[in-house]
Amino acid sequence: MSAQPGNHAIGLDIGGTNIRGAVVGDDGTILAEVSERTPETSDGTTMTKLLLGITQHLLTAHPEVGAIGVGAAGIVEWPAGLIRWAPNNTYRNWRVRDELEEATGLPATVDNDANVAALAEARLGRDRLREMVFLTVGTGVGGGLVLGGVIYRGPTGRGGELGHIIVAPDGPVCGCGNRGCLEAVASGTALDRMAREAAAADPGGAIARIARDEHDGHVTGHAVTRATELGDPTALGLFATLGRWLGIGIASLTNMLEIEAVVIGGGLVTTGDLLLDPARAAYLEHAYAREARPVAEVRPGTFGTDAGVVGAALLGLEHAHDGEVHAR
Amino acid sequence: MSAQPGNHAIGLDIGGTNIRGAVVGDDGTILAEVSERTPETSDGTTMTKLLLGITQHLLTAHPEVGAIGVGAAGIVEWPAGLIRWAPNNTYRNWRVRDELEEATGLPATVDNDANVAALAEARLGRDRLREMVFLTVGTGVGGGLVLGGVIYRGPTGRGGELGHIIVAPDGPVCGCGNRGCLEAVASGTALDRMAREAAAADPGGAIARIARDEHDGHVTGHAVTRATELGDPTALGLFATLGRWLGIGIASLTNMLEIEAVVIGGGLVTTGDLLLDPARAAYLEHAYAREARPVAEVRPGTFGTDAGVVGAALLGLEHAHDGEVHAR
Known part of the structure; x- marks a missing residue:
């Protein structure tokens, strides 16, 4: 199948140790991938810059991407995409969704990292x-x-x-x-x-x-x-x-x-x-x-350590049509 | 307010020790009440007979009652109203809903006793x-x-x-x-x-x-x-x-x-x-x-030991319009 606009998303998986980004199809296939160490100082400003670097890199090779999904360690306010607090990162009250949408013009959806991994396994694992x-x-x-x-x-x-x-x-x-x-x-x-x-x-x-x-x-x-x-x-x-x-x-x-x-x-x-x-x-x-x-x-x-990026991308695709770039 | 048909239900609360029945308004008011000891042999046949006795007694004085709700200890199959198993009663695979509907012609809804008590407290307790x-x-x-x-x-x-x-x-x-x-x-x-x-x-x-x-x-x-x-x-x-x-x-x-x-x-x-x-x-x-x-x-x-009968009646009222007497 050739790539259709709208069925590819960037999934970003933000953990205490690594940050991974991938272009993922709606069937869970990973088309491209980037990984970086989480910096010591993982405040919102530093992290947004890092995420935008990964995103721009992936978008250059995959301009067909229609949405961004993020899974992040910590307590993520839903559906606002605001990360309130995390046990192993210094970010607090970080408006990830808004910052990604403003910089890329793509609809972004943000959830807890384990939630997005669960989504990947529930939707595309061995059984639905x-x-x-x-x-x-x-x-x-x-x-x-x-x-x-x-x-x-x-x-x-x-x-x-x-x-x-x-x-x-x-x-x-x-x-x-x-x-x-x-x-x-x-x-x-x-x-x-x-x-x-x-x-x-x-x-x-x-x-x-x-x-x-x-x-x-x-x-x-x-x-x-x-x-x-x-x-x-x-x-x-x-x-x-x-x-x-x-x-x-x-x-x-x-x-x-x-x-x-x-x-x-x-x-x-x-x-x-x-x-x-x-x-x-x-x-x-x-x-x-x-x-x-x-x-x-x-x-x-089924997805091993890929569950995070795959689930994040699925989340992005599922919610991309909730209202294009979110009204603020 | 005078009693309107359709806003009163019979709530039945089946526990390991007592069985209570009450006519309850949709605001949680108890209009009439009956209580009996749970018999030693609490199999389905014995229990149905007992419930129908309570129900008929309450219906005679309150013919305006439009529905029956039941809260019972044990694992209750939803929405079938079949009680699979209970730790302190001998009933097993007891078709309470069907038996009550057949005998009374009223729509009946059956759930776990703690679930109906929770319903009373959530709907009509201090705050919704x-x-x-x-x-x-x-x-x-x-x-x-x-x-x-x-x-x-x-x-x-x-x-x-x-x-x-x-x-x-x-x-x-x-x-x-x-x-x-x-x-x-x-x-x-x-x-x-x-x-x-x-x-x-x-x-x-x-x-x-x-x-x-x-x-x-x-x-x-x-x-x-x-x-x-x-x-x-x-x-x-x-x-x-x-x-x-x-x-x-x-x-x-x-x-x-x-x-x-x-x-x-x-x-x-x-x-x-x-x-x-x-x-x-x-x-x-x-x-x-x-x-x-x-x-x-x-x-x-808010309801103390009345939460069971009140919640059961609310459950009956909420589901009475799901399809009158349930299709089987």
């Missing part, structure tokens, strides 16, 4: 899903909820923060400052913490040794993943713990909702069943009224 | 609420979720089971058979359990003494409530624990949703701030991103 829990397990735990075929955001976009349900109220402190969030026990950060504890408890063990030999002594989840490849029981135990917490979070969410499938994305899902098997077991153990309610399938996402 | 978490704290913890002005049920009514979110995965076993549900730690049943433990640990203490003197030695939450009136520190501590768990559940729910108010109903809310103050404190402690997200008010419901 109308009722879905999406969790990204990476540095933190992001979440996107699809209810009745649409992303649940709450009236102003403050909803859908699935990583901050409370599963271990007396457990470790989360990056958000509270105690016992799902993110505090089922994220890459949680795995890092457990790895440090395990290495300290057993300096001669595989995790500590791998950290010394391969990571200059920095003990992180990477050492745990490597140690599982050697069959190290401590490392396998840490994944069982991490997966169990993930499964408890899944049970909590699916017990209160009515869900067709639970889709897991984010960096840690590349470890596959190492993470997902204990998650499925803990979910089954805590699933409510199994006699009367089916247990949903827990599966890895 | 479009985004609300409703929790009933009684024998168990029931929940109703109002999102965008409508009850969230999931596509077939299996959603909205807020009492079975997981807050203490290594905690006590719940009535549903799982471990660590909100219901297992923040219900009347949880208070009973804590009371027994406290009385066993201190047989000379106020809780044990009140149970002996006033309840034939049966140690339940009632003894705890009485002991708080005497200022007993153990009893006050148990309410602080119970309220803390409730607040953790509230935080978990409101962190993932975007909610205007949290309304608490059920028998235990009559203890007022004894329960609600520690709940508010724990909610505040675990509320996500307080810099960017307002903390919702936690308040007792």
Whole structure:
């Protein structure tokens, strides 16, 4: 198929570590891509400049692009496209949508990064899903909820923060400052913490040794993943713990909702069943009224780390006709 | 105002202990009421006979009634009005809606009991609420979720089971058979359990003494409530624990949703701030991103134990015009 104006959008995925931009078709195909490190000072002015650089670069090669979609870490006011606050970026009250529209003349739509990734998986994943829990397990735990075929955001976009349900109220402190969030026990950060504890408890063990030999002594989840490849029981135990917490979070969410499938994305899902098997077991153990309610399938996402840019572009395409460049 | 045909409905509230029926106006006024004990054998046939007895009695005095609404404990298939399963009643796959419609010729609508109570509080409570978490704290913890002005049920009514979110995965076993549900730690049943433990640990203490003197030695939450009136520190501590768990559940729910108010109903809310103050404190402690997200008010419901019949009647009125007696 040749490119039709209107069925291509730029998707921008703004994370704490990287910013990615891509030209994406409405079938999810990525036609061009740019990636940059998130700068240390990630205030609105710096970030807008960076986004416009990426956008102009992509537009030059793909002038047929008809819309821009953005997925950004943090609390995004919907539908205003104003990013209120983010845990790992310094931007506050950043009017991304307006700034992108003014500079490019294209309609722009902005949402939370996990929401747009959920959109990609719900619309173009293995099955089209109308009722879905999406969790990204990476540095933190992001979440996107699809209810009745649409992303649940709450009236102003403050909803859908699935990583901050409370599963271990007396457990470790989360990056958000509270105690016992799902993110505090089922994220890459949680795995890092457990790895440090395990290495300290057993300096001669595989995790500590791998950290010394391969990571200059920095003990992180990477050492745990490597140690599982050697069959190290401590490392396998840490994944069982991490997966169990993930499964408890899944049970909590699916017990209160009515869900067709639970889709897991984010960096840690590349470890596959190492993470997902204990998650499925803990979910089954805590699933409510199994006699009367089916247990949903827990599966890895289709788009991997591309879910963000693909979903952002889909979002841009879906809302491009809400009113061309938004009235202000 | 005189009674207009079409603005009165019969609301039926089916619980594990009592069945209540009432003629209710669309402003929430109760015009007539009947209450009966739930029979030991609460199968569908027995229960239908009982409901029809109540209904006929109310219809004789109020022939202007135009619809029937039912709120029932358990998992209610929506919109079919088929009760699949309930934790404390023996009915299974009971076609309540069809049986009531066939016998009375009136349109009937059936939903979960906490959902209809939530409807009463959202529509006719202190403020009209479009985004609300409703929790009933009684024998168990029931929940109703109002999102965008409508009850969230999931596509077939299996959603909205807020009492079975997981807050203490290594905690006590719940009535549903799982471990660590909100219901297992923040219900009347949880208070009973804590009371027994406290009385066993201190047989000379106020809780044990009140149970002996006033309840034939049966140690339940009632003894705890009485002991708080005497200022007993153990009893006050148990309410602080119970309220803390409730607040953790509230935080978990409101962190993932975007909610205007949290309304608490059920028998235990009559203890007022004894329960609600520690709940508010724990909610505040675990509320996500307080810099960017307002903390919702936690308040007792307006309708008390009438929320069930009033909400059931409202439900009946709202859906009476979906298609008169439902096509089958």
